[in-house]
Amino acid sequence: MSETNIKGLDANVLGRFDSIIMAIAGSAPAYSIAASTATLVAAVGLAGPAALLWCGIPMFGIVWAFAYLGRTQANAGASYAWVGRSLHPFFGYIAGWALVVSATLFMVAGSLPAGSVTLGLFHASWANNVGLVTIVGSVWFLMMATMVMIGVRVTARVQWIMSSIEIAILLLFAVLASIHAAEHPVVAFSWSWWGFSHFHNAAGFAAGGLVAAFYYWGWDVSANLNEETKNSRKIPGLGGLWGVVVIFILFQVFTVVTNVSLPSKVISANNADVLAVLGQAVWPGIGGKLLAIAVMFSTIATLETSLIQVTRSLFAMGRDSTLPQALGRVHHAWRTPWIASIVVGLVSLVLFVLSNFVGSISTVMTDAINAIGLQIAIYYGLAGLSVVVAYRSLVLKSWKNAVFIGIWPLLGAVFMFWLLVQVVGSLNAVSVGVGLGTMAIGLIPLFIYWAKGSPYFRQPYLVNVEQILDVPDMDFNQRALGDQ
Numbered sequence: 001m002s003e004t005n006i007k008g009l010d011a012n013v014l015g016r017f018d019s020i021i022m023a024i025a026g027s028a029p030a031y032s033i034a035a036s037t038a039t040l041v042a043a044v045g046l047a048g049p050a051a052l053l054w055c056g057i058p059m060f061g062i063v064w065a066f067a068y069l070g071r072t073q074a075n076a077g078a079s080y081a082w083v084g085r086s087l088h089p090f091f092g093y094i095a096g097w098a099l100v101v102s103a104t105l106f107m108v109a110g111s112l113p114a115g116s117v118t119l120g121l122f123h124a125s126w127a128n129n130v131g132l133v134t135i136v137g138s139v140w141f142l143m144m145a146t147m148v149m150i151g152v153r154v155t156a157r158v159q160w161i162m163s164s165i166e167i168a169i170l171l172l173f174a175v176l177a178s179i180h181a182a183e184h185p186v187v188a189f190s191w192s193w194w195g196f197s198h199f200h201n202a203a204g205f206a207a208g209g210l211v212a213a214f215y216y217w218g219w220d221v222s223a224n225l226n227e228e229t230k231n232s233r234k235i236p237g238l239g240g241l242w243g244v245v246v247i248f249i250l251f252q253v254f255t256v257v258t259n260v261s262l263p264s265k266v267i268s269a270n271n272a273d274v275l276a277v278l279g280q281a282v283w284p285g286i287g288g289k290l291l292a293i294a295v296m297f298s299t300i301a302t303l304e305t306s307l308i309q310v311t312r313s314l315f316a317m318g319r320d321s322t323l324p325q326a327l328g329r330v331h332h333a334w335r336t337p338w339i340a341s342i343v344v345g346l347v348s349l350v351l352f353v354l355s356n357f358v359g360s361i362s363t364v365m366t367d368a369i370n371a372i373g374l375q376i377a378i379y380y381g382l383a384g385l386s387v388v389v390a391y392r393s394l395v396l397k398s399w400k401n402a403v404f405i406g407i408w409p410l411l412g413a414v415f416m417f418w419l420l421v422q423v424v425g426s427l428n429a430v431s432v433g434v435g436l437g438t439m440a441i442g443l444i445p446l447f448i449y450w451a452k453g454s455p456y457f458r459q460p461y462l463v464n465v466e467q468i469l470d471v472p473d474m475d476f477n478q479r480a481l482g483d484q
Contacts, residue, residue: 009076009315010152010335014229018156019222019236023243025163026218026309028110028302029250030170030275030294035113036215037255038271039369041264044208046187047198048255051208052215056248059216061412062380063244064404065387066223067237072390072465074232077316078223079383086386089457090446093322095379096313097442102217102375103310105434107303107348108355109368111137114299117273117292127273134353141349144304148311149341151334152228155304162297167246169294173279173287174253180282181260189260206422210373213419215251217376219243221305224312254278307344314340320456322449370427371435377420378439384413390465 014022040048066078075081077096084092115137120127127133147155181189192198199205222239226232229239258267258274261281270277279291315337318327331338387409388395395406424432450457 008330008332008335009227009337011228011232012230013152014156014225014235016230016235016238018160019225019229019239020242020246021159021163022156022225022305022308023219023222023239024167024246025159025298025301026221026305027216027243027247028218028298028305029247030166030291030298031110031113031302032215032247032298033251033254033258034117034273034275034291034295034298035271036211036369037258037274038267040208040211040215040255041267043211044204045198045264046190046193046259047208048259049193049252050195050198051205051212052248052251052255053194054205055209055212055415056216056244056251058408058412058415059213059380060244061408061410062384062416063219063240065384065409065412066220066240068387068391068405068409069383070223070226070237071233074226075316076224076227076312077320078220078226078313079379079386080313080316082390083379083382083386084456085459085461085463086390087382088461089459091382093317093446093456094439094442095382096317096322097446098375098379098439099313100310100317101438101442102372102379103306103313104344104348104351105368105372105375105438106306107141107310107344108352109372110299110303110306111141111348111352112355113273114140114296114303117276117296117299120273120276121289121292121296137352138349140300141303141352142345144300145307145341145345148304148307149331149334149336149338149345151336152225152308155308159301159304162301166294166297166301169290170250170254173282173291173294174250174257176287177257177261177278177282178253181257185260186263187260189256193256193259203422203426206419207426209415209419210377210423211369213376213380213416214369214373216244216247217372217380218302218305218309219247221309224309227312307341310344311337311340314344321452321454322456323445367428367430367434370423370431371438374420374424374427374432374435375439377416381413381416381420384409384411384416388413389462393464393466 040051044051069082073081079099080092080096083095112133115133116127118136118140119129119132147158199208219240222236222243226236229236258278261278266277267274273292273295275291275295276288279287314323314327317323318325318340327337327340327343329339330336388406391405395401
């Protein structure tokens, strides 16, 4: 194969709706509900809607942070580049590495349900066969890795197909499940599910918040695709915003109807795919199959977006010589970081196969979700803090700036760091070891390439946005919902 040396991603390929679809696919609503509901219920019981609400509010602060940071620079590394310039290159590298390891871990965790749900469509017992799950999950993973490597145009088309089917099925069942829950409640609906009464203490709330963060995580793939998106400083931010609006509504609806329709024992007994059980209860016979199809497409779609995030992040880091420069090379025809794609694919596939010898599918999933949650808190928190620092001279110029560039992102950052501190002591050794241990591994290349004199580590930091961007007005928050 031949390739260009450093630059050359396929620019101006994705449009406004592509960016929204990517953000929704990145968060994988069907997969998140199916695979994480049991973990959420185990953490907070009936307070799942509250955990998703009170984590969702600061999460929107992080969404605004990405939107405003994206206006300063189009860079496939996203938070890696923005945090490095706004705070310090050390923190930028940590943000980039956190995304790389979290997305890599997710590809291990995501391949499990991809194989399990696919097999379950044909025979229920096959879904728990570790060997078969490994084979089928590996096949799906390799197919998505191939799609990502051969071009973002192909990737976008595949995402439209899979995500459209997923969202259509979810919307149908949002209506059907709501009607069923009203007519056949197993548990009486209560407005207290959005309050704090079901949380026994701060640690319990933090445990639910960490799982909720995993639910939302992934929408920022639109930011990592900014170099390949039209109007690259604006549309990716809007895509992330609208994507989170959609998934927030879906998460709330399905968490409530699950609370009403399924006993906690049933939820815990079907921790791999709660949605299929809900579908069977709502529409016996075909309901479970349809929602299983939605979960399958959702899982496969988010494997693809995770591959995009990690390969674009590695591409940016390779381009900046904070990791091997080969990772920053782009294939001359596909215009994708093909070496990064191959490296990530091989590493993820090996980890996926090895994970099946560690324990049961449910154990691997729970540990992976918790470990990823720690890493999400790190790089989202750094992004939320960065936008306040970068726009510090503009934050107090209007109440809109104060809210959307200052208070809300800062709330998101504080919440993420609070989650990190609160849950570390309560998680098991595997979750903490994987979550923070893989972060610690990143310090090795950091110090190596810093010592080698990578220009990234010598760049100006604590940069004020007025030094790099002419911003005649800062009413983006109003225009975001109206002029696109």
